[in-house]
Amino acid sequence: MNYRQTIAIDAMGGDIGPSVMVAGAAKAHGSIDSARYIFFGDQAKIKPELDKFPEIIPHSEIRHTDKHIASEEKPSVAVRNSKDTSMRLAIEAVRDGLADGVVSAGNTGALMAMSKLILKCLPGINRPAIASVMPTIHGKSVMLDLGANLSCDAEVLTQFAVLGAVYARVVQGITKPTVGLLNVGTEDMKGHEELRNAASILSTVEFPGVYYGFIEGDDITKGTVDVIVTDGFTGNIALKTAEGVGKLSKEYLTQAFKSSPLAMLGYFLSRGAIKKMKAKVDPRNYNGGMFLGVNGVCVKSHGGSDADGTANAIMVAANLVQNGFNQRVAAQIEQLMDQESFISVVGV
Amino acid sequence: MNYRQTIAIDAMGGDIGPSVMVAGAAKAHGSIDSARYIFFGDQAKIKPELDKFPEIIPHSEIRHTDKHIASEEKPSVAVRNSKDTSMRLAIEAVRDGLADGVVSAGNTGALMAMSKLILKCLPGINRPAIASVMPTIHGKSVMLDLGANLSCDAEVLTQFAVLGAVYARVVQGITKPTVGLLNVGTEDMKGHEELRNAASILSTVEFPGVYYGFIEGDDITKGTVDVIVTDGFTGNIALKTAEGVGKLSKEYLTQAFKSSPLAMLGYFLSRGAIKKMKAKVDPRNYNGGMFLGVNGVCVKSHGGSDADGTANAIMVAANLVQNGFNQRVAAQIEQLMDQESFISVVGV
Numbered sequence: 001m002n003y004r005q006t007i008a009i010d011a012m013g014g015d016i017g018p019s020v021m022v023a024g025a026a027k028a029h030g031s032i033d034s035a036r037y038i039f040f041g042d043q044a045k046i047k048p049e050l051d052k053f054p055e056i057i058p059h060s061e062i063r064h065t066d067k068h069i070a071s072e073e074k075p076s077v078a079v080r081n082s083k084d085t086s087m088r089l090a091i092e093a094v095r096d097g098l099a100d101g102v103v104s105a106g107n108t109g110a111l112m113a114m115s116k117l118i119l120k121c122l123p124g125i126n127r128p129a130i131a132s133v134m135p136t137i138h139g140k141s142v143m144l145d146l147g148a149n150l151s152c153d154a155e156v157l158t159q160f161a162v163l164g165a166v167y168a169r170v171v172q173g174i175t176k177p178t179v180g181l182l183n184v185g186t187e188d189m190k191g192h193e194e195l196r197n198a199a200s201i202l203s204t205v206e207f208p209g210v211y212y213g214f215i216e217g218d219d220i221t222k223g224t225v226d227v228i229v230t231d232g233f234t235g236n237i238a239l240k241t242a243e244g245v246g247k248l249s250k251e252y253l254t255q256a257f258k259s260s261p262l263a264m265l266g267y268f269l270s271r272g273a274i275k276k277m278k279a280k281v282d283p284r285n286y287n288g289g290m291f292l293g294v295n296g297v298c299v300k301s302h303g304g305s306d307a308d309g310t311a312n313a314i315m316v317a318a319n320l321v322q323n324g325f326n327q328r329v330a331a332q333i334e335q336l337m338d339q340e341s342f343i344s345v346v347g348v
Numbered sequence: 349m350n351y352r353q354t355i356a357i358d359a360m361g362g363d364i365g366p367s368v369m370v371a372g373a374a375k376a377h378g379s380i381d382s383a384r385y386i387f388f389g390d391q392a393k394i395k396p397e398l399d400k401f402p403e404i405i406p407h408s409e410i411r412h413t414d415k416h417i418a419s420e421e422k423p424s425v426a427v428r429n430s431k432d433t434s435m436r437l438a439i440e441a442v443r444d445g446l447a448d449g450v451v452s453a454g455n456t457g458a459l460m461a462m463s464k465l466i467l468k469c470l471p472g473i474n475r476p477a478i479a480s481v482m483p484t485i486h487g488k489s490v491m492l493d494l495g496a497n498l499s500c501d502a503e504v505l506t507q508f509a510v511l512g513a514v515y516a517r518v519v520q521g522i523t524k525p526t527v528g529l530l531n532v533g534t535e536d537m538k539g540h541e542e543l544r545n546a547a548s549i550l551s552t553v554e555f556p557g558v559y560y561g562f563i564e565g566d567d568i569t570k571g572t573v574d575v576i577v578t579d580g581f582t583g584n585i586a587l588k589t590a591e592g593v594g595k596l597s598k599e600y601l602t603q604a605f606k607s608s609p610l611a612m613l614g615y616f617l618s619r620g621a622i623k624k625m626k627a628k629v630d631p632r633n634y635n636g637g638m639f640l641g642v643n644g645v646c647v648k649s650h651g652g653s654d655a656d657g658t659a660n661a662i663m664v665a666a667n668l669v670q671n672g673f674n675q676r677v678a679a680q681i682e683q684l685m686d687q688e689s690f691i692s693v694v695g696v
Binding site: 135136137147150151182183184191192216217218219220221222230232233234236237238239240241242243244245246247248249251252253255256257259260262263264265266267268269270271272273274276277280281 | 483484485495498499530532539540564565566567568569570578580581582584585586587588589590591592593594595596597599600601603604605607608610611612613614615616617618619620621622624625628629
């Protein structure tokens, strides 16, 4: 049988390991067009999990290794000792053309470092970014960088804008995605110099999106733009702050419903609607940090994800592969670098 | 009659103006110990509002001026043309000892610039910060800087830690407040150099709090620490992101309750509990950005606040005055600057 895509799965990463990685693949399988899976890790642990899902056995392969990278290991140390680990072998499978994309729930720093080392960046991209889809009032936006790069200059921010815009266009199907730069105000003179320089590039160059301008923190959930661009320090803090407020709201709501018999009855009657609401913001439905800019599809699943979350991360990887994301980016970056208004700000 | 405190109120600032500023003072009055109010602005507009609240008339005074600062004006321009504006006169009243604190809902940038210009910083403080109380799972934490300073070096971050710790101790009554530095991870090597330097100062100096370490975005609402210290760029984006997610949760909940007759009935039964929950995170109950580090109490009320929100901002100012916040900070900063471990990192 010919497959449209092969996903390499680091079965040993994350807090849970093979059971959720295999179950996740089984859950994702029905929603992905013609895929096969290569699981990297301890055969003795992967095999029994795979046996629980006979429907994906014909489409699955196990590559045994007894080495894996610990979640808490310092990335630089992890990379140094990464030979023959499940994570490294899964990434190498992409480099060697055995797989089209890799998914891991393991050590984020090590995964990013090894992706850059083994797969390299796409031509013209200085640094990859971690991107994720976020829920908004209107639907969904994509935000990057969420933590790969502490500081970003104007050139890197502009590349992120291209990465995000191409994602919104080819994966989300938005013809003219709007792009905003996250800042402390919307006026031109606001924020750091890098942001103002990126704004001046983006407002003159042609790229696959429409530059909207500066946006503020509350614009993320307002859905003001399709693509939110920021440095990795700010993006990471905004993302985690958002997660924290989401949990706080959920906790307060649970407390409210438990506070009296009448409130409990109210919950009982409205529980269907409440569950639907919770699903809209369920982190599992947004699981899958995409390493955009890497020359090869690489997706990080949350370390604590269950099978549903893992399935989402695998579908995120499959979507990037199926839509030829990397090929489209490479073409767009080349076009960007040729433009006078880009060159004049970033130098040659 | 002798008053324990006098609050200068810029009656003309904000989207609404005198009506909410006067009504806010009337609402706050019952909760503040022995206060009087000086309203600065257009007497013809303030007087009729004051007449609606006869209970505060004996404790109020109007200082007429027909000039005020527009909300949308660029701060530098606003300051240049600020002579005899309601905002400037209210700040000058604090400088001149006519009032103990000032509250304005006007142009934030102009208010900060004029506070620094007219009131100056407390001795030993390089730059003031905007601080606010935030809701957490456990209760309330204080966070600063929320936007006064884009970048902050280790010395400034350390001063913010002192400002926040003194606030938590003298206003919130926490004997040993814990202080965390907002970062992208909790390990020592994470984040920008300024953060790592601030961490090394705070882990060795004696100051009115207990240094906890680095915290991440989701720790803000977890209530991991009593005082969250960050630069103004990051703090502003975290705050606004949090506000955005709060609004999104509220919107989704409203949609859920409206989605079916059963859900509506559920809402009807649990509405008392839901309202209590909403009050816990109601932005009006957290209104009042404190300009900590300024030599004089200065509080910014949100431009769109209603009377309840304004009342909260006035109470925030009164709490700082009553508890002698500025005097306590001055003493603590002096102690900080004498310590070897502070001097060795920041230089002399």
